[in-house]
Amino acid sequence: MDKYIESKLMRLRDESYKEFNSKLIPNINPDKMIGIRIPVLRKLAKEIYREYPDLFENFLRDIPHFYFEEDNLHALMIDQIRDFNIALEKTEAFLPYIDNWQTCDIFSPKIFKEHKKIVLEKIEEWLKSDQIYTVRFAIGLLLSNYLKNGFKEEYFDMICDIDSDEYYIKMMIAWYFSMALVYQYDAALKIIKEYKLKKWIHNKTIQKAIESRRISKDKKEFLKTLKL
Numbered sequence: 722m723d724k725y726i727e728s729k730l731m732r733l734r735d736e737s738y739k740e741f742n743s744k745l746i747p748n749i750n751p752d753k754m755i756g757i758r759i760p761v762l763r764k765l766a767k768e769i770y771r772e773y774p775d776l777f778e779n780f781l782r783d784i785p786h787f788y789f790e791e792d793n794l795h796a797l798m799i800d801q802i803r804d805f806n807i808a809l810e811k812t813e814a815f816l817p818y819i820d821n822w823q824t825c826d827i828f829s830p831k832i833f834k835e836h837k838k839i840v841l842e843k844i845e846e847w848l849k850s851d852q853i854y855t856v857r858f859a860i861g862l863l864l865s866n867y868l869k870n871g872f873k874e875e876y877f878d879m880i881c882d883i884d885s886d887e888y889y890i891k892m893m894i895a896w897y898f899s900m901a902l903v904y905q906y907d908a909a910l911k912i913i914k915e916y917k918l919k920k921w922i923h924n925k926t927i928q929k930a931i932e933s934r935r936i937s938k939d940k941k942e943f944l945k946t947l948k949l
Contacts, residue, residue: 766797796828819854899929
């Protein structure tokens with residue numbers, strides 16, 4: 722790791738946050754955690770992108786990283802890139818190294834929203850990956866960039882076709898459809914009523930929807946009747 726970035730990260734460490742975060746992400750060795758909050762890392766990513774372009778490029782080439790926060794910083798750096806082709810190239814280079822839900826879920830390059838057609842083709846490819854967090858990342862993009870605007874019901878079919886028993890994939894599918902019940906209620910309800918999801922995902926989707934403040938009480942009561 723570059724000495725400048727290393728010194729920056731170590732100065733930003735928060736031991737109490739490290740202890741808290743390590744409990745949320747049990748598959749990461751605590752020895753690989755520094756303890757830095759996401760907003761702090763996002764600010765650092767912007768600073769390096771604006772002020773240290775050579776350092777920015779070198780860091781994105783220097784994978785795999787050792788520290789968990791380096792991976793988070795890496796994801797947040799890619800988010801800053803305004804050239805679509807470069808952002809896509811850096812994304813594909815980084816995806817195989819993502820090994821936890823937090824790094825995966827904070828990673829959503831802004832420029833992708835301006836190139837939805839091309840990114841959708843990549844999403845279809847990523848959904849077929851044998852890498853847990855590549856699949857989770859693709860579902861997350863469908864959620865953030867294609868659920869509110871430009872939505873098509875065929876996107877539901879893409880997710881329903883995922884055949885995985887991996888917890889972090891199943892949980893993201895449930896989260897996706899719970900949000901679909903917020904933004905595309907009628908279309909999402911058909912998926913629930915026709916029981917197109919595996920039992921665990923089906924019930925977790927309903928649970929998440931019932932917990933949402935953006936779904937009416939009447940809809941929640943009806944969803945409860947559809948539990949398996």
